[in-house]
Amino acid sequence: MSLTNSPDPALREATVQQDLKNVLHPIVQHKVLESKQIVVAGGQGSTIFDADGTAYLDAMAGLWCVNIGYGRTELADVAADQMRELAYFPHTAMNAPAAELADKINGLMGGGYHTYFVNSGSEANEAGFKIARQYMKHEHPGEWRFKTISRYFAYHGTTLDTLDAGGMGERKAKFEPFSGDFVHVAQPYCYRCPFGLSYPSCGLACVKNMENTILGEGPETVAEVIVEPVMSGVGVAVPPDEYLPEVEKLCRKYGILLHLDEVINGFGRTGKMFAHQHYGVSPDIIAIAKGISSAYMPIAATVVKNSVFESFYGDPSENRQVGQVNTYGGHPVAAAVALRNIEIMEAERLAERAAEVGTYFLDGLTDLMRHKIVGDVRGKGLLLGIELVKDRVSKEPVDAATVTAIVDFCRDHGVIVGRSGGGRRYGNTIVFSPPLVITRGECDRIVETLDRALTALPVQ
Numbered sequence: 001m002s003l004t005n006s007p008d009p010a011l012r013e014a015t016v017q018q019d020l021k022n023v024l025h026p027i028v029q030h031k032v033l034e035s036k037q038i039v040v041a042g043g044q045g046s047t048i049f050d051a052d053g054t055a056y057l058d059a060m061a062g063l064w065c066v067n068i069g070y071g072r073t074e075l076a077d078v079a080a081d082q083m084r085e086l087a088y089f090p091h092t093a094m095n096a097p098a099a100e101l102a103d104k105i106n107g108l109m110g111g112g113y114h115t116y117f118v119n120s121g122s123e124a125n126e127a128g129f130k131i132a133r134q135y136m137k138h139e140h141p142g143e144w145r146f147k148t149i150s151r152y153f154a155y156h157g158t159t160l161d162t163l164d165a166g167g168m169g170e171r172k173a174k175f176e177p178f179s180g181d182f183v184h185v186a187q188p189y190c191y192r193c194p195f196g197l198s199y200p201s202c203g204l205a206c207v208k209n210m211e212n213t214i215l216g217e218g219p220e221t222v223a224e225v226i227v228e229p230v231m232s233g234v235g236v237a238v239p240p241d242e243y244l245p246e247v248e249k250l251c252r253k254y255g256i257l258l259h260l261d262e263v264i265n266g267f268g269r270t271g272k273m274f275a276h277q278h279y280g281v282s283p284d285i286i287a288i289a290k291g292i293s294s295a296y297m298p299i300a301a302t303v304v305k306n307s308v309f310e311s312f313y314g315d316p317s318e319n320r321q322v323g324q325v326n327t328y329g330g331h332p333v334a335a336a337v338a339l340r341n342i343e344i345m346e347a348e349r350l351a352e353r354a355a356e357v358g359t360y361f362l363d364g365l366t367d368l369m370r371h372k373i374v375g376d377v378r379g380k381g382l383l384l385g386i387e388l389v390k391d392r393v394s395k396e397p398v399d400a401a402t403v404t405a406i407v408d409f410c411r412d413h414g415v416i417v418g419r420s421g422g423g424r425r426y427g428n429t430i431v432f433s434p435p436l437v438i439t440r441g442e443c444d445r446i447v448e449t450l451d452r453a454l455t456a457l458p459v460q
């Protein structure tokens with residue numbers, strides 16, 4: 001049934017009542033949900049439909065994840081076929097779809113990697129932390145290398161340790177204290193350089209800060225550095241091109257593993273299949289999720305370089321195997337769906353498309369600089385943001401209420417946009433991460449709607 005053609009107000013009302021009575025939602029305040037909700041009933045391309053028939057252009061691809069767009073019914077056929085064949089068996093045994101998917105991922109990474117399957121981006125990073133620690137126990141027996149170096153204002157997931165690895169104080173405050181095994185360094189957020197410097201005369205002070213921190217902690221206590229190549233959560237901070245290669249050099253210098261979070265960045269989002277491929281680095285651990293299946297099934301993975309894999313290889317008596325298991329890892333149905341999703345991405349050249357359409361979208365957003373409230377426009381591929389400020393010189397962020405007014409205006413005019421996750425301090429960037437199939441016309445519509453939203457603001 002296509003909900004576009006057949007709105008069902010009665011079903012909608014029943015869903016709202018049932019939901020409000022029974023569901024506990026993430027992040028949103030239920031008091032707000034009581035007065036305004038979207039009841040998603042269908043989707044096609046870059047558009048989702050409310051059960052009342054209202055269409056929304058989804059400039060966020062759900063939660064930065066529906067890369068091939070909505071309504072790909074062939075993935076339903078793949079899932080049904082696989083479910084008839086084999087719905088599930090634990091991944092202590094082998095299954096064909098997971099093996100084929102791992103082979104595909106290895107090829108996309110350029111070879112030399114093994115894939116450990118999990119179910120979410122948080123789990124993928126969490127497994128990365130554990131693999132790094134176990135690796136260090138194997139390779140440096142008697143040493144105590146357990147710390148992860150991460151950046152302020154990063155987001156790496158929702159479990160206690162991935163939250164701790166993240167650097168957003170407001171998100172963490174309700175759950176503190178944490179383990180203290182995650183040591184934070186300055187973020188490469190050039191528009192708001194933590195050192196008040198400008199690129200390139202800064203000499204990459206953020207990398208020097210990372211080295212200083214590694215030395216201060218003692219390299220012999222550090223297992224890994226985690227970096228999201230383009231920081232999404234803080235409002236799409238694109239680092240200078242040398243940043244990631246310089247971080248990699250530090251890791252090599254001190255014998256530390258380089259763990260990349262490609263949960264959002266991966267699968268075409270930034271204009272290449274993986275964001276690190278822009279920078280010519282060779283990470284040791286890569287967390288992937290979201291675009292791996294375009295969210296048609298929950299699946300994610302921790303991809304490890306063969307040099308890491310080899311550390312887990314040996315006689316059973318050595319007890320070197322991966323020291324954890326999860327029930328659904330390597331799920332054959334999710335793997336089959338992910339594999340076809342990637343085949344679609346390749347056939348339709350969606351990574352290249354993200355680069356092309358992303359440039360067009362960025363140009364459109366740059367035109368919005370005529371509004372004084374727009375302090376910065378930035379992005380890579382189809383991962384973009386416009387940062388809103390009270391004043392371009394002081395760069396004081398606009399109030400949360402202003403951001404909410406813009407997001408609500410867009411939604412009320414049929415366009416869903418996101419906002420950065422920096423809380424009260426840096427929640428002032430409107431972010432965009434649309435399906436990679438978005439058309440130029442749809443990008444125009446997003447820009448026009450934002451233009452109207454910014455024009456409608458009371459103070460500018």
Ligand SMILES: Cc1ncc(COP(=O)(O)O)c(C=O)c1O
Nearest residue numbers: 120121122155156157261263264
């Ligand atoms: C960069 C990044 N890493 C990790 C995660 C966690 O992924 P998940 O929500 O699938 O656990 C997210 C989620 O948005 C993310 O943006």
